[in-house]
Amino acid sequence: MPAEEFVAGWISGALGLVLGHPFDTVKLLGFFKGMSFPIASIAVVNSVLFGVYSNALLALTATSHQERRAQPPSYTHVFIAGCTGGFLQAYCLAPFDLIKVRLQNQTEPRAKPGSPPPRYRGPVHCAASIFQAEGPRGLFRGAWALTLRDTPTLGIYFVTYEWLCRQFTPDGQTPSSGTVLVAGGFAGITSWVAATPLDVIKSRMQMAGLKQRAYRGLLDCMVSSARQEGLGVFFRGLTINSARAFPVNAVTFLSYEHLLLSWG
Numbered sequence: 001m002p003a004e005e006f007v008a009g010w011i012s013g014a015l016g017l018v019l020g021h022p023f024d025t026v027k028l029l030g031f032f033k034g035m036s037f038p039i040a041s042i043a044v045v046n047s048v049l050f051g052v053y054s055n056a057l058l059a060l061t062a063t064s065h066q067e068r069r070a071q072p073p074s075y076t077h078v079f080i081a082g083c084t085g086g087f088l089q090a091y092c093l094a095p096f097d098l099i100k101v102r103l104q105n106q107t108e109p110r111a112k113p114g115s116p117p118p119r120y121r122g123p124v125h126c127a128a129s130i131f132q133a134e135g136p137r138g139l140f141r142g143a144w145a146l147t148l149r150d151t152p153t154l155g156i157y158f159v160t161y162e163w164l165c166r167q168f169t170p171d172g173q174t175p176s177s178g179t180v181l182v183a184g185g186f187a188g189i190t191s192w193v194a195a196t197p198l199d200v201i202k203s204r205m206q207m208a209g210l211k212q213r214a215y216r217g218l219l220d221c222m223v224s225s226a227r228q229e230g231l232g233v234f235f236r237g238l239t240i241n242s243a244r245a246f247p248v249n250a251v252t253f254l255s256y257e258h259l260l261l262s263w264g
């Protein structure tokens with residue numbers, strides 16, 4: 001059997017791949033366009049959350065991640081560590097979240113002839129415009145509401161995760177991948193259900209001055225929203241938040257646990 005065809009086939013195939021690569025890259029970049037900003041920001045924020053959580057538990061219980069399966073921390077410690085992680089991640093998240101909310105609310109019809117250009121051209125332009133108009137503090141608009149939203153609800157997040165893992169795992173053993181997926185998914189849902197009322201208020205405060213009227217503060221925003229739209233306003237987005245929370249947090253916890261396991 002002549003080998004040349006194989007070699008030629010291999011080389012031409014490889015060349016095709018090399019030549020095709022830039023096109024694939026463009027296609028891929030096009031496909032993921034607009035995703036690099038959320039991906040980059042979630043990476044930073046999530047590393048702060050999990051890093052602070054784990055270190056807070058280390059400080060509270062003097063056990064490392066590996067030791068915690070044999071000596072599980074109390075739920076009070078898990079809650080305190082979760083709240084600490086939530087509090088600190090909220091500050092890192094605040095500017096990214098503000099930009100996301102501002103860009104998502106830009107729903108002017110796209111590039112119709114004669115229509116005004118969008119206010120923000122992209123995440124960097126959005127950040128720069130806010131910075132120019134309001135200074136660095138402008139980038140933290142709504143940060144207080146975000147902190148109130150995330151501090152207790154991330155405590156709830158880790159308590160739910162730990163509790164569910166322990167229900168389905170024999171003492172001292174590592175939870176199975178299935179358990180981690182389900183516990184992570186439900187931790188996400190529970191946390192988002194608890195966070196939704198303040199999520200609504202947070203987004204309104206971040207939009208204040210643009211589309212919405214300006215509020216005197218968090219309480220004013222809560223009271224006037226409830227007065228005008230009824231108490232149902234605090235549950236706006238509950239279904240979509242929960243539907244998104246399950247897969248996102250199932251995968252977050254699964255990859256987190258697996259990475260830690262594989263690093264020893």
Ligand SMILES: C[N+](C)(C)CCCC[C@H](N)C(=O)O
Nearest residue numbers: 150153154191192195245248
């Ligand atoms: C605290 N709060 C519920 C707002 C978020 C908790 C889960 C965090 C996760 N990165 C996610 O985006 O779902």
